[in-house]
Amino acid sequence: MDSKIKIIPLGGVRENGKNMYAVEINDGIYILDCGLKYPENELLGIDVVIPDFSYLKENRDRIVGVFLTHGHADAIGALPYFLGEFNVPVFGSKMTIELAKISVSESSEAASFDDFHVVSDRSEIDFEDVRITFFRTTHSIPGSLGIAVHTDAGAIVYTGDFKFDQTATHLYRTDYSQLTKLGDQGVLALLSDSSNAENPAPSASENQISDYIKGVFNDHQGRIIVASVASNIIRMQQVFDAAAQSGRKVFLSGKDLDKIVKTALKLSMLKLPSPDLLINNASDLEKLDANQTVIIQTGKMGEPIKALQRMANKEEKDINIEPGDLVFITTTPSTAMETTVAKTRDMIYRADAEVKMISDEMNSAGDASQNDLQLLLNILKPKFFIPVQGEYRLLSSHARLAKQLGYTDAQIVIPSKGDVISISEDEIWVSGGLDIADTMIDGSGIGDIGNIVLRDRKVLSEDGIFVAVITIDRKKKRVISSPKLTSRGFVYVKANKDLMNEASEIIKKTVQDNLENKEFDWSNLKQDVRDGLSDYLYHQTKRHPVILPVIMEVNQHHKRTNKKHSKGNGKSDKVESAENSEV
Template sequence: MSQKNNEAVRMIPLGGVGQIGKNMMVLEYGDEMLIIDSGVMFPEDDQLGIDLVIPDFDYVKKNKDKIKGIVLTHGHLDHIGALPFLLKEINVPIYGTKLTLGLLEGNLKEHRLMKSSRLKVVNAGSTVQVGQFKVDYIKVNHSLTDTCALAIHTPLGPIVYASDFKFDQTPVDGEVADFHKLAELGHSEPGVLALFSDSTNVERKGYTMSEKVVGETIDDIFYRATNRIIVATFASNIHRIQQILDAAVKYDRKIAITGRSMTNNVEIARRLGYINVPDDMIVDIRDMGHIADDETVIITTGSQGEPMAALTRMARGDHYHINIKNGDTVVISASAIPGNEKFVGQTINQLFERGANVIYEDVSGVHVSGHASQEELKLMLNLTKPKYFVPTHGEARHLHQHAALAEDVGVPKENTYIAELGDVIEFREDKVEKVDKVQAGDILVDGLGIGDVGNIVLRDRKTLSEDGIIIVVVTIDSNGNIQSGPDIITRGFVYIRESEKLIEDATNRVKDALEECEEKGITEWSVLKKTIKNSLNNYIYKQIKRNPMILPIIMQV
């Protein structure tokens, strides 16, 4: 067996497989590690009160002395949003393109980590050395400019991490993906060891449309509109925002920007030279009332129907400065993220009810995806010609369909690996296999609490949200004799004034159960609490088929 056959490269997904978001990978060779991205995922409907979901950093913390750096593909939150939490555990250099790091800076400043962070700007087309790893930054197209695929060179060949991507033949900034570099990696010795590729749009046939198509639609909307124009889009879609600004300048409309993330991102992109617009075209949102309706355009957040976002507040009529009025043209230049369809629909309905002319994806071409469709995914596979293939950035069905697509273009089925979180995927010259499993999963962020909310707390929140709570207050003396109570207080259970008989009967049941304990000489608090719960649980369910949370409070005097 050759020395090369003894070499092994390992990749460990801590996020981004079996789910959309929370992208994070750890590459391991010898005694060194490299982290690729570290993103967040937004909470599911059943994760009540949760702000963000981040990867479990346990494996990283255990091996922090081996980590040589963090390489970033682009600046979307599902790829960089968890970095402030990660950097509280490790402090290593972070490599990314100018806009990626510019967007990251805003997050780091919020967490007061900017001074201690070591940010290294890398340009698309350049190569950096991170420990023993040589990393090529390769230009690809996406809904956020400055996005790069990565080629990380190992003794067995380069691993290509394709990031989120599409192949746009007519990009807004004129910078097409670096097909030559991808093909060079795939057709030169030793060839690409493994490809990790975006599976988000694997269900869509054909090619993803060019961003320029949206620009043409926006231009037509501006040409036809006779009153105010309000455009909601993703705050990170710099190319989309630039096209909206270009249309505003062309039709001589003053521009106001609202929504915190939109305001911040436009400011960062203008400072770094990614957005160009004359200063005299930008006005403060508070001054819009002094400008004629047919001379204004408002760019806002809220394309996903988020309850506190600017567009949603306009639709409800409680925005600080702008509310929808009859004759407004509202453009929602985004598609609903899976799970948000209901909120987006509600916002569109409210906008129509207020007299707006609403233009959205289902009825026009005001949005195109930033992710590759089937033909582009095949092209990435054919350009790189990987020995092994690991579909990423998708739920289970996406990964399996992408694996089938790879087989169609010639990747042997046994050379494709469908990963799960925490799998230690080992690549050798002659095989790919799972050799271990590390701790991985979701860490929930609630306010300033990180990981202190788990399944039990979420279960309690679910119970409270569905059935409410009954609090039973009892005062006893040192001998266990009842001095006052039991008193029953409810929240979210029933309206007491209309359920006096139910509460009275429940109180009597608790009283009888406690008196029975008193007669038996039972004074142990845990037993008394259990008795209170048992006396109420069956009774409440039998009466009204509900299971509220029952919280006994015993005070001793």
């Protein structure tokens, strides 16, 4: 083997989403996918999480390009942030590139980027020592492609999200001949989707799902609110078809969904069964009977669950859940979202509406089941295997499936983020590791939220905040007035007067002790106040609120007024005061 080959997962392993894999061949770095993930509950206030680009910044001159498998957020969502840092070409199918352009255009840092290249399953891209090819896969969005990085030792194959469906239409159909040819040419290592690796049941075909959706539409006589991921194009087509068959009109809720649907229609990846199927304005819904209406809700960034919660609580501007509605959840939530989904269902029932989830009735996942995963391994016959895309239990389950086919521990690596996986002619091993951290996006801030901020948010959410404001005269070494205490999310002040009075005395004593200390220091003063209050409040309440001491300093400066102007006015010297505060 002449080529030096390393594979570094920068995301997408031991987690849901955020797929990004750096394949190093000699001096070049080939990036496979550039995705984000939506935060779980403990990441309070965080909008999305993207991969850590630190290693790529250190090796920016070696990056050859970004190669995308499909147009979902877990594969393209981090592109706006990545392209704000790096100017490298991006390759993907026509649908994937159009969705990537929409995402990037909304970023001020990357909006001017225009180095996109459309590829197909017939494309070959030749670099100096590497050749890149693509193969068609079946997923819930058209234009999904697997990627093969060909080296002199064999191909590194990355599947992206995929499943096998013998009834898939031409836009979604897997090219089995391509896979067979790739396997015959020799696959050195396979990076394969593990998102559904625990599921022994075969995935329902899209024909079965389509028939089920039509049955739901025909059975319900009221308004139907469909909750779906915005970029799940095949589900959109099935909803359009079912709405047309049942004599209903469709309203698209949200700008993200409207852009994606219009893009898919323009590319003929989505078809309207009737030209007047879509309703453009929410006000037009009032002109239709309930049994003529379908509303597709995807929410911010295409995720529908939080939007459903707002609709159930009557917090949405235009459309909310009403008695008699059917909320039809057509997305398959991850395990991490199960509690949130259960709460959402309860909220919908409280709004006197009905709920159906497609995942309750059938295995509607867009990712490969256990049989599919083993079939792919048998077709490609890779020398080495790296399960990716999923939490650890899913990667481990996928590894067990490979072992059932005869693979050994020496041929399998279950990776962690930042592992440097080296491959030689007859061995695969973890040769090192990078210090990889999640980059959290909060509003317009990129990576400025770390563990300390998250810890404070967690404490605030659980124990609240306690603010103590006190004014001192440092020259006279005395406290000017009693502390003013404020509590939010900790205790109700009026009902806890004894607690507040004792806290006030502790603050005054602590401050007075510091004022009488010859080596007075603001930092020590604030820390002593925090420590004294923290011990007392925990002893009384068994809680640790965030304690914020605000120290105000008053300085008295005497200025004698001009005698000419003050003569005979009977007034004493004018007093001016200045206040300084330390937080």
